[in-house]
Amino acid sequence: MSSTELPSVPPTSVLPKAIAVRVAEGERLRSVGLPGVTLSVRSRPPAREGLEPALYVHGLGGSSQNWSALMALLDGVVASEAVDLPGFGDSPPPDDGNYSITAHARAVIRYLDAVGRGPVHLFGNSLGGAVSTRVAAVRPDLVRTLTLVSPALPELRVQRTALPTGLVGLPGVAALFTRLTREWTAEQRVRGVTALCYGDPGRVAPDAFRHAVDELERRLQLPYFWDALIRSTRGLLSAYTLGGQHGLWRQAERVLAPTLLVYGGRDQLVGFRMAQRAARSFRDSRLLTLPDAGHVAMMEYPETVATAFRELLADSAATTETAGG
Numbered sequence: 332m333s334s335t336e337l338p339s340v341p342p343t344s345v346l347p348k349a350i351a352v353r354v355a356e357g358e359r360l361r362s363v364g365l366p367g368v369t370l371s372v373r374s375r376p377p378a379r380e381g382l383e384p385a386l387y388v389h390g391l392g393g394s395s396q397n398w399s400a401l402m403a404l405l406d407g408v409v410a411s412e413a414v415d416l417p418g419f420g421d422s423p424p425p426d427d428g429n430y431s432i433t434a435h436a437r438a439v440i441r442y443l444d445a446v447g448r449g450p451v452h453l454f455g456n457s458l459g460g461a462v463s464t465r466v467a468a469v470r471p472d473l474v475r476t477l478t479l480v481s482p483a484l485p486e487l488r489v490q491r492t493a494l495p496t497g498l499v500g501l502p503g504v505a506a507l508f509t510r511l512t513r514e515w516t517a518e519q520r521v522r523g524v525t526a527l528c529y530g531d532p533g534r535v536a537p538d539a540f541r542h543a544v545d546e547l548e549r550r551l552q553l554p555y556f557w558d559a560l561i562r563s564t565r566g567l568l569s570a571y572t573l574g575g576q577h578g579l580w581r582q583a584e585r586v587l588a589p590t591l592l593v594y595g596g597r598d599q600l601v602g603f604r605m606a607q608r609a610a611r612s613f614r615d616s617r618l619l620t621l622p623d624a625g626h627v628a629m630m631e632y633p634e635t636v637a638t639a640f641r642e643l644l645a646d647s648a649a650t651t652e653t654a655g656g
Contacts, residue, residue: 352421352549353542355399357406360421365441370414371395371421372442378407383475384448387413388439390457390483390627391567392524392560394420396546397456401629404637408644409452414442416459418559430562432458432570432579436465440473449473452644453588456480456629457600458567461579467590468582476647477613478591478640481601481626484579484609485571517548530597530625583612589650590616591643593636595624617643 354360354373363370373395385405387398395413402411415422416435425434439462443449453474455463460482467474521543525532535543550556570579590613594606603620610618619639621628629636 352394353396353546355396355403357403358399362421363442363445365438365445367426368417368438368441369423370417370438370442372412372414373399373402373420374412375402375406375410377410382408382410383452385409385411385452385454386439386443386448387411387454388435388456388459388463389413389416389419390459390481391563392419393456393459393627394546396420396542397627397630398454400633401454401636404633405640408637408641412448414439416462416563418555418563424555424559428558428562429566430559431566432461432465434566435462435563436469439463439466440470443470443473450475452476452478452640454478454480454629455482456627457483458563460484461567461570464579464583464586467588468585471587474586474588476591476643477586477588478593478636478643479609480593480629480636481595481598482592482609483567483601484583484605486602486605517544517551521547527599528626529631530595530621530623531631534631580608580612583609584614586613586615588615589643589647591619591639592616593619593621593624593628593639595626595628595631596620596622597624598626600626617646 352360352371357375359374359376361372361374363372387395387402389395389397395415398413402413405411417423417425417438418430425438435458443451450473453463453467453476455461455478460479461484463477463479464482464484467477521540525535525540525543529535573579575581592606592609592613594601594603596603606618606620610616619636621632621635624631
């Protein structure tokens with residue numbers, strides 16, 4: 332692909348600063364400089380000393396805010412941090428403009444290596460699920476357990492409802508879509524995303540919807556908003572074409588960490604039928620299926636996901652004790 336397909340983006344050092352990103356009660360937000368990337372990290376102060384660390388990775392077009400509800404429910408269970416991937420949330424674009432799955436995984440690994448928090452309980456949703464799978468496969472020393480919510484792993488027959496998202500990654504389509512939707516308000520865009528990602532959009536509380544609109548208005552002011560979204564979409568599609576040891580399904584088979592898989596029956600982006608293949612591919616897995624959930628179960632049913640994670644921890648601890656005994 333030629334570099335002329337997308338508009339040029341100003342260097343990070345001269346990008347305008349948008350309005351402040353939202354930080355919920357009990358959360359902190361900090362910026363961490365790493366080689367080639369700067370990551371915004373959302374965290375909750377540990378409820379007590381000695382809690383094992385957890386790291387959460389959001390999906391395409393999302394941010395660390397997608398995990399706020401689940402993080403709050405896991406206070407006292409793990410010490411939670413959520414990253415904004417490069418170009419998303421409050422993180423600036425990567426210096427090299429690389430938004431591939433490998434580059435996102437590299438950013439997560441660099442962060443964990445830099446702060447020395449590993450091994451962590453690693454969570455990933457959608458794109459973040461693919462990124463987390465790669466991290467767990469190539470750096471098993473960094474991952475205690477793996478929790479994947481609707482992970483974006485390759486499908487042979489993509490759902491029709493997911494096709495428009497994939498088309499955004501094609502040359503020329505993004506520019507056309509931008510022109511066609513120029514008059515859409517942030518509220519209209521959020522309603523569209525909510526209808527696509529939630530099994531029941533009615534579960535979104537009015538204040539949560541308002542916060543989502545405010546966040547999108549903030550993001551739309553950033554000159555790299557579309558660039559990050561389009562290039563990450565292309566990066567995900569490119570990962571689907573990789574074979575051999577670099578293929579995501581092959582890497583799933585290499586994951587050693589105990590894995591919790593969460594799939595929604597009303598997911599319009601990741602096929603519910605992929606749940607069984609995932610359960611077979613991850614060698615130490617347990618599967619949670621939520622018939623009424625969509626693509627973001629940790630936002631729709633955070634209590635259910637939190638309970639399943641606690642059970643994963645209990646099972647893992649029991650297995651460790653048995654092996655040690």
